[in-house]
Amino acid sequence: MEALDKQDPLRAYRDRFHLPLQENGEPFIYLNGNSLGLQPKSVRQFVEAELLDWEKYGVEGHFKPIDPWMDYHELLTKSTAAIAGALPIEVAVMNTLTVNLHLLMVSFYRPEKGRYKILMESDAFPSDRYAIASQAKFHGYDPEDAIVQLRPRPGEVLIRMEDIEAMLEKEGEQIALVLLGGVNYYTGQRFDMGHITRLAHAKGCVVGFDLAHAAGNIQLNLHEDGPDFAAWCTYKYLNSGPGSLGAVFIHERHAHNPALPRFEGWWGHNKETRFNMRKAFDPTPGAEGWMLSNVPVLPLAAMRASMEIFDEVGMKALVDKSKQLTGYLEQLLHELENERVRIITPSNPNERGCQLSIQIKNGEKSLFHRIRAKGVIADWREPDVIRVAPVPLYNSFADVERFVEILASSMEELK
Numbered sequence: 001m002e003a004l005d006k007q008d009p010l011r012a013y014r015d016r017f018h019l020p021l022q023e024n025g026e027p028f029i030y031l032n033g034n035s036l037g038l039q040p041k042s043v044r045q046f047v048e049a050e051l052l053d054w055e056k057y058g059v060e061g062h063f064k065p066i067d068p069w070m071d072y073h074e075l076l077t078k079s080t081a082a083i084a085g086a087l088p089i090e091v092a093v094m095n096t097l098t099v100n101l102h103l104l105m106v107s108f109y110r111p112e113k114g115r116y117k118i119l120m121e122s123d124a125f126p127s128d129r130y131a132i133a134s135q136a137k138f139h140g141y142d143p144e145d146a147i148v149q150l151r152p153r154p155g156e157v158l159i160r161m162e163d164i165e166a167m168l169e170k171e172g173e174q175i176a177l178v179l180l181g182g183v184n185y186y187t188g189q190r191f192d193m194g195h196i197t198r199l200a201h202a203k204g205c206v207v208g209f210d211l212a213h214a215a216g217n218i219q220l221n222l223h224e225d226g227p228d229f230a231a232w233c234t235y236k237y238l239n240s241g242p243g244s245l246g247a248v249f250i251h252e253r254h255a256h257n258p259a260l261p262r263f264e265g266w267w268g269h270n271k272e273t274r275f276n277m278r279k280a281f282d283p284t285p286g287a288e289g290w291m292l293s294n295v296p297v298l299p300l301a302a303m304r305a306s307m308e309i310f311d312e313v314g315m316k317a318l319v320d321k322s323k324q325l326t327g328y329l330e331q332l333l334h335e336l337e338n339e340r341v342r343i344i345t346p347s348n349p350n351e352r353g354c355q356l357s358i359q360i361k362n363g364e365k366s367l368f369h370r371i372r373a374k375g376v377i378a379d380w381r382e383p384d385v386i387r388v389a390p391v392p393l394y395n396s397f398a399d400v401e402r403f404v405e406i407l408a409s410s411m412e413e414l415k
């Protein structure tokens with residue numbers, strides 16, 4: 001294990017993040033970057049620079065500083081496009097995830113007679129479910145009827161690709177929108193977005209993905225995969241800070257279509273004439289045309305710290321380490337040979353990101369409290385699943401090994 005850490009080309013990055021400390025002063029084994037990414041140490045400097053500009057310039061900060069606030073969101077575009085596998089015109093950092101899902105459904109869920117259904121996962125994240133159901137209701141449909149759910153087969157936890165294919169074959173012509181997670185938050189299952197998009201488009205459906213658990217975790221190729229839209233938050237794998245902004249992808253094919261209905265606001269208006277304030281709405285081409293409000297500079301500044309690190313490392317190196325690190329975790333869990341421990345995440349590295357969801361037979365929350373007391377921050381999902389996400393930017397092979405030891409000893413103690 002020490003050899004693995006020594007050979008890790010990204011090992012130095014751990015030091016660029018603040019690791020939360022236990023009471024004894026030792027860092028926690030933090031395996032929860034899938035809920036909230038850690039703080040890059042450089043965040044403070046980025047935020048302070050903007051506090052200083054505000055102090056110095058007041059309203060003139062929109063134009064005067066080196067990084068004027070007027071265009072501040074553009075500082076995130078290039079990195080965001082690289083993470084998304086998208087063209088710069090296809091992405092924008094704005095609002096928050098659930099808000100963006102609603103805004104995107106305004107444009108891309110256009111039900112009509114005979115084609116009004118939405119295809120989603122049965123175990124989607126609750127906020128996505130609420131957003132989707134309320135959009136169906138908003139258009140006058142009963143969610144019970146309008147929502148079609150992809151379910152695992154009885155006795156299984158993952159969704160089979162062949163079942164997605166069969167569902168699209170059977171119901172595709174009634175489905176207006178396919179909206180799935182890129183990586184499921186609960187099981188860690190990753191979907192083949194390109195394949196699903198092609199099948200759904202062939203049936204005439206619009207396709208969107210929620211990438212909350214995918215962005216910064218797996219290599220995305222949104223432009224090539226071709227979904228109509230996607231949205232994600234940036235506070236999980238992208239380390240932008242609690243409740244920070246979301247990002248959207250809108251495929252280039254929609255970039256120059258002002259006829260596409262949308263909710264409009266002044267920050268989506270063509271920059272050249274935005275401040276004339278009189279003209280009819282003239283959308284900025286591409287994803288920025290969906291922006292509503294002037295941008296919150298302080299959280300964007302915090303995000304720049306993390307984006308700088310992503311730019312430096314690149315998704316390729318990140319994914320290479322991620323596969324090794326999660327593979328090591330999987331191997332150690334198998335070596336426990338404990339029949340109470342079952343990994344529900346797919347074993348194929350191409351069908352998952354870094355997260356493993358571990359089901360503990362007859363496990364209960366006291367087990368989770370016990371591993372927490374021994375210095376592990378992970379995530380517990382009722383009734384019996386621990387989700388752990390070794391994040392390649394700041395987790396080590398030693399973290400993974402120590403976690404498995406702590407899990408094993410805690411299970412032993414609670415027998």
Ligand SMILES: *Cc1c(COP(=O)(O)O)cnc(C)c1O
Pocket residue numbers: 096097098099125127128181185210212213233
């Ligand atoms: C984290 C997460 C959310 C959270 O939504 P916010 O609007 O950022 O609070 C929504 N959907 C999924 C799939 C998530 O993983």
